[in-house]
Amino acid sequence: MQFYLPIAEMSVNILVIVGLGGLVGILSGMFGVGGGFLLTPLLIFYGVPPAVAVASQANQIAGSSIAGAIGHAKQGGLDTKMAAIMTLGGILGAALGTLLFSVLQAIGQLDVTIAISYVIFLGSVGTFMLAEGVSAMRSAARRKRKRKRKPARKRLMRRLPLQVYFPKSKLVITALAPLGVGALVGVLVAVLGVGGGFIMVPAMIYLLGMPTQVVVGTSLMQIIFVTAAVTIMHAVTTQSVDALLALLLLVGAVVGTRVGIQIGRRLKAEQLRVLLAIVVLGVGIKLAIDLVRTPSVPYTVETIR
């Protein structure tokens, strides 16, 4: 069934769009990853203009993150103060990212920048997941390796100015650290249309030293506010937020997430993690090949609206 997207100005198959949202929702329910880093490239493969894909994805992620955020907040897994500072950083980063996006679009290097960034991200995330999944499969018994927090990093966190006490996380660290992490994620949301959880969660655990039980809730809260801000910024500057595309994806994603949670409970996580890693790497490799291979048509045409 064809449906006309008013901002993308193209006709899409509803089942494909809802299905893509659902598929990525299933993965996100199974593994607790956001899935934006898969959905945006898949939309671009389907023919959605990269600018519309990125901006509409920010809108979609705001909606798909709220369920998890409420769940974690109810269980007390939310450091409001930390979330507020990371959101502030995120909004600053988003403003920078949106500006960068407009500049890249104007000089015609947006698509290639998005593609290269995705190759790097999908390549590294996929490799990491694959390595972890394979080693977990090999030795499910002796899985827990102790990670030592680097004392040098901890000292730096204590020495920098703007020391703030975070009661929920029981931490005293410089506010610059969560501000910086938030800002980096904000740039990623605005330029790549991802939630940024896959960067933020490890950074919060290993860099900020936050207790794991508050990490996911806090990052989800930051994601909601920052993706909302990015939606507004993109709507005002690039005018490429397609609300209907976002809603179709979201309908698929919320149902898919529930299905994914059910599947995740029943199946072996290690094998699935390897499978997800292969999917992630596959998308990354496809993007990399497109960048390197001699194009069949050595020109690109962009219609100016």
Place this chain on the structure above:
Amino acid sequence: MRWLMWLMVFLSAPASARTDPVIDIADPLVEIRSFFSGADIFVFGATDCTPPSCDILVRVEGPPTPAVVRKKEKIAGIWINGQSRTFTHMPGYSGIASTRALKSSLPLEGYIAFDPQKPQLSHTKTEQDFLASLIDEKVRSGLYQLSPSDVIVQDGRLFRARLAAPAAVPTGQYSISVIIVEDKVVTGRAQTQLIIKKAGFEAFVSDAARAHPFAYAIISVLFALSIGFISTTLFTRR
């Protein structure tokens, strides 16, 4: 530009005094709504000269749609966009139907003016390449089409043509021209107009995004949040 020459062929005065054809279109207003997946533009009319003595050419041309053409260059093993040219006057849609292949019915310059394979009138070779790739791209996406023998003649006087516009067709005012060609000379012409615009919900969303982007974004976010929120209450109740 070739397009300009093509236009000149259409605008040049009729050589002999034949009666101009009478034309009309099935639907002067094409609306893009939620389930729009392209449209057929039907042009029909009557003329006093039909094949084999005359040829009938029907052209539907959309509003000028500026486009940037960029050449891909390999830098450090990666293909990135290099040199670019901007074309501001090329139509966003162009469809031509004729009773015979254009080559055999039009004067040579009129044919050159249209043939997408031979951009000849641009300034330099580089310009020509950029323009040619723009035209190729439009032909590939169905926005430029040349459909000879798509004008069907009935009873020696009535004719009709069908031109397909894909879903990505630009909105705006379209001009529809019909010319009658006799011995490679234009002997009759007629013109009418067509409007393609978004309507209903599609128009509402598109207008809101353009005119009130801030409010549009706030509402989009609130919608997304409420769908997410409703899903939690729906699923946790079980």
